[in-house]
Amino acid sequence: MAVIGFHASHEQIPPSTLLRDVIHAHxxxxxxxxxxxxxxxxxxxxxxxxxxxxxLGAALASTPLTFGVVHAPGQRYHPVISAQxxxxxxxxxxxxxxxxxGSGENMxxxxxxxxxxxxxxxxxxxxxxxxVIRRLLAGEEVSHEGTFTVDRARVWSRPAxxxxxxxxxxxxxxxxxxxxxxxxxxxxxxxxxxxxxVIAAYRDAGGRGPVSAQLHLSWAPDEADxxxxxxxxxxxxxxxxxxxxxxxxxxxxxxxxxxxxxxAIRAAVTVSSDLAVHEARIADILxxxxxxxxLHHVGQQQAAFIDAFGERVLPALQVAx
Numbered sequence: 574m575a576v577i578g579f580h581a582s583h584e585q586i587p588p589s590t591l592l593r594d595v596i597h598a599h600x601x602x603x604x605x606x607x608x609x610x611x612x613x614x615x616x617x618x619x620x621x622x623x624x625x626x627x628x629l630g631a632a633l634a635s636t637p638l639t640f641g642v643v644h645a646p647g648q649r650y651h652p653v654i655s656a657q658x659x660x661x662x663x664x665x666x667x668x669x670x671x672x673x674x675g676s677g678e679n680m681x682x683x684x685x686x687x688x689x690x691x692x693x694x695x696x697x698x699x700x701x702x703x704x705v706i707r708r709l710l711a712g713e714e715v716s717h718e719g720t721f722t723v724d725r726a727r728v729w730s731r732p733a734x735x736x737x738x739x740x741x742x743x744x745x746x747x748x749x750x751x752x753x754x755x756x757x758x759x760x761x762x763x764x765x766x767x768x769x770x771v772i773a774a775y776r777d778a779g780g781r782g783p784v785s786a787q788l789h790l791s792w793a794p795d796e797a798d799x800x801x802x803x804x805x806x807x808x809x810x811x812x813x814x815x816x817x818x819x820x821x822x823x824x825x826x827x828x829x830x831x832x833x834x835x836x837a838i839r840a841a842v843t844v845s846s847d848l849a850v851h852e853a854r855i856a857d858i859l860x861x862x863x864x865x866x867x868l869h870h871v872g873q874q875q876a877a878f879i880d881a882f883g884e885r886v887l888p889a890l891q892v893a894x
Contacts, residue, residue, distance in 0.1 A: 575859045577887055578605035579879075580787055580869035581632070584614035585806060588623030592631055594875040599636040601883025606632065607641040607673075607759075607787070607867045612649065612681040615809035616830075617823050619873075626658045633666040640670055641785075643741050643759070645677030646702040647695070648685055653726045655702065656709035663710075663732035673759045674703060675741035679821045692815065694720065696750065703738060703754050710735035737782065743814065745774035757782030761789070762858045762866065763840075769861045783864040790843040790851055791871050792878055800835065803842040807871035808833040810841035842871055848885050855890060 579598035610625040646655040676695035717723035740751025791803035
């Protein structure tokens, strides 16, 4: 049976409130959870950005859910620190934590003062990071010279079974590259045809493990309210790579998306007051070959969404599957 999970958006919700939201989501029937790992929000209106790695300890201790985090080692996080954090969460909560590793975004990484590298260098840095993290999780002492330096590092507290390291990507090209190292794959659910293409690229390149998708949606009992929420909180999603990777500040995203059209917003976010529309959209995503879909209601108030989807949408999808 496919997993329907809850996405905890640190960019939008204070961490204390978000912890209550994920407990609520578990009680409402969501089967898993994931979160973002940002230093800054996309937009000033979002206004938050809690530290995901410390929040995850509280969230895992407060629910029985499996959790994942989208995480970018290499610049803001030295890969040895990434490995230690992953190992600690894995040791405390065996078989309940995974990390999706990506090449990062300038908005979170520029704070080190180091130049923002081009995509080819970021991809090389990611591969080096994965190798170092895996070796540290296996108990090796590691030294490395490349896009970063490691000097005789060892992670002492480790789980018996290392957490899964998942490839995070939105293009077929990146998905195929991740297939060489990843224990699974996660992407953003846009157009279903494009989703099928990116999954096929991962599988055709030998990609193993489960495939997950994150779905951005906006629901409210009134259609105009649902659209207003999406415009206020997630018009940043109308920007595509490479621009979305390269902008450095929330003000940049605000300026670039100030005039986003309704059509562009609806292309980035599934907007509807009709729960049946959301149910059908999720079913289409699952039908594209996804093992788990994580629902991200882009509003800052999550309770009504959790209750409505827990009462109506999740049971219908479970019956259908």
